[in-house]
Amino acid sequence: xxxxxxxxxxxxxxxxxxxxxxxxxxxxxxxxxxxxxxxxxxxxxxxxxxxxxxxxxxxxxxxxxxxxxxxxxxxxxxxxxxxxxxxxxxxxxxxxxxxxxxxxxxxxxxxxxxxxxxxxxxxxxxxxxxxxxxxxxxxxxxxxxxxxxxxxxxxxxxxxxxxxxxxxxxxxxxxxxxxxxxxxxxxxxxxxxxxxxxxxxxxxxxxxxxxxxxxxxxxxxxxxxxxxxxxxxxxxxxxxxxxxxxxxxxxxxxxxxxxxxxxxxxxxxxxxxxxxxxxxxxxxxxxxxxxxxxxxxxxxxxxxxxxxxxxxxxxxxxxxxxxxxxxxxxxxxxxxxxxxxxxxxxxxxxxxxxxxxxxxxxxxxxxxxxxxxxxxxxxxxxxxxxxxxxxxxxxxxxxxxxxxxxxxxxxxxxxxxxxxxxxxxxxxxxxxxxxxxxxxxxxxxxxxxxxxxxxxxxxxxxxxxxxxxxxxxxxxxxxxxxxxxxxxxxxxxxxxxxxxxxxxxxxxxxxxxxxxxxxxxx
Numbered sequence: 302x303x304x305x306x307x308x309x310x311x312x313x314x315x316x317x318x319x320x321x322x323x324x325x326x327x328x329x330x331x332x333x334x335x336x337x338x339x340x341x342x343x344x345x346x347x348x349x350x351x352x353x354x355x356x357x358x359x360x361x362x363x364x365x366x367x368x369x370x371x372x373x374x375x376x377x378x379x380x381x382x383x384x385x386x387x388x389x390x391x392x393x394x395x396x397x398x399x400x401x402x403x404x405x406x407x408x409x410x411x412x413x414x415x416x417x418x419x420x421x422x423x424x425x426x427x428x429x430x431x432x433x434x435x436x437x438x439x440x441x442x443x444x445x446x447x448x449x450x451x452x453x454x455x456x457x458x459x460x461x462x463x464x465x466x467x468x469x470x471x472x473x474x475x476x477x478x479x480x481x482x483x484x485x486x487x488x489x490x491x492x493x494x495x496x497x498x499x500x501x502x503x504x505x506x507x508x509x510x511x512x513x514x515x516x517x518x519x520x521x522x523x524x525x526x527x528x529x530x531x532x533x534x535x536x537x538x539x540x541x542x543x544x545x546x547x548x549x550x551x552x553x554x555x556x557x558x559x560x561x562x563x564x565x566x567x568x569x570x571x572x573x574x575x576x577x578x579x580x581x582x583x584x585x586x587x588x589x590x591x592x593x594x595x596x597x598x599x600x601x602x603x604x605x606x607x608x609x610x611x612x613x614x615x616x617x618x619x620x621x622x623x624x625x626x627x628x629x630x631x632x633x634x635x636x637x638x639x640x641x642x643x644x645x646x647x648x649x650x651x652x653x654x655x656x657x658x659x660x661x662x663x664x665x666x667x668x669x670x671x672x673x674x675x676x677x678x679x680x681x682x683x684x685x686x687x688x689x690x691x692x693x694x695x696x697x698x699x700x701x702x703x704x705x706x707x708x709x710x711x712x713x714x715x716x717x718x719x720x721x722x723x724x725x726x727x728x729x730x731x732x733x734x735x736x737x738x739x740x741x742x743x744x745x746x747x748x749x750x751x752x753x754x755x756x757x758x759x760x761x762x763x764x765x766x767x768x769x770x771x772x773x774x775x776x777x778x779x780x781x782x783x784x785x786x787x788x789x790x791x792x793x794x795x796x797x798x799x800x801x802x803x804x805x806x807x808x809x810x811x812x813x814x815x816x817x818x819x820x821x822x823x
Contacts, residue, residue, distance in 0.1 A: 687717020
């Protein structure tokens with residue numbers, strides 16, 4: 302009888318333990334395969350706790366893929382990117398709105414700029430209140446002051462978010478980017494400052510301590526820069542800048558790709574959103590909690606600032622990424638400026654032209670001016686013309702001296718009594734043809750500014766015949782005429798249409814605005 306009682310007691314004990322285990326661990330242990338952003342590798346120490354508390358193991362596959370390419374067609378149960386914006390836009394483009402997976406934001410971090418103390422102090426000294434913007438960073442990149450590292454936007458959501466943030470600031474609308482905002486590439490000057498890149502921001506951050514001499518700035522998540530500072534591997538901690546004109550915010554959503562795994566997914570989400578785990582996340586990863594009851598780590602208690610909206614069309618994002626190109630390959634533009642120096646330009650008109658060029662050389666303090674300025678490495682040709690070519694000068698911008706050289710050309714006081722618009726444009730295409738032969742990979746464009754009708758030189762028809770003989774590559778070079786004063790708008794528009802460019806009417810705004818409008822158009 303006693304043996305029976307002992308056996309019964311043992312069985313009851315085992316049954317009770319099993320029941321308790323079931324309550325704390327769930328019905329069974331589950332492994333979920335997760336396509337994760339490389340930035341999330343810092344969560345590894347917490348995944349063991351997740352398994353202990355929920356019975357769910359996350360098998361993390363860290364890959365740099367900005368739009369989760371292949372996520373649904375592969376054997377992943379979940380996806381955990383820095384952001385699902387590009388992925389959802391791709392679903393929308395394919396007409397698969399109903400296929401949108403369940404998604405839960407887990408933590409947040411804005412994409413910001415980290416500057417070395419020396420550069421941060423230098424830039425802030427020139428800005429009222431010391432509050433830096435993306436425009437200030439772009440301006441400093443264009444003049445060679447800022448040399449930055451940023452993950453490749455083609456593969457990294459972090460790099461893509463940074464690109465959207467800068468482009469939104471360049472558009473100057475304060476709202477999400479539209480198609481017309483990316484019709485010309487406003488980021489050439491900004492891009493000229495990039496000296497480091499990697500497939501993911503995690504790789505970029507890991508490599509930076511060994512390459513501090515190559516870059517004095519990093520663009521990445523606030524959390525990644527704070528984590529880097531905490532490693533003590535830098536000569537001096539980077540100063541974190543939250544750009545005044547706004548940032549794109551990543552919310553690190555956990556996506557359910559396999560609806561059959563919803564029960565396990567909910568266990569993981571519920572665990573991640575608890576006060577205790579959210580506190581660990583903010584303390585260990587420097588990301589901001591989504592749980593409002595949790596106090597962020599000390600450096601994260603200040604407000605984020607202006608959060609920028611992401612574009613609502615995939616084509617806009619793809620255009621940005623295409624225009625930016627391979628950040629590991631240096632690209633520069635060549636622009637040929639054909640400037641009318643006929644007698645009618647004397648006085649106020651030539652003063653406006655000189656002011657516009659001074660603005661492009663760095664004197665324009667506006668946000669649009671900082672994005673439109675000439676930049677280091679850019680090839681610039683200025684041709685002054687009247688009834689003939691009066692002067693021609695080409696420089697590659699290496700410093701302020703080269704810009705002063707162009708300023709002297711525009712400051713010349715020699716004018717002519719006639720206007721040979723089509724002869725000047727013919728000369729512009731010959732310069733462009735030489736540039737294309739010399740560097741086929743370099744984008745070339747022609748800007749034609751005139752305030753009168755052509756009354757000398759070759760005809761428009763003769764210009765077209767000569768252009769056609771230059772070859773297919775030269776014929777691809779667009780012309781952007783600037784209509785000013787009494788110039789023949791119809792003739793200029795016809796030339797723009799024939800060459801793949803577009804006309805801008807400076808009479809409706811100003812010469813300065815007209816030049817800025819067509820910067821980066823190719």
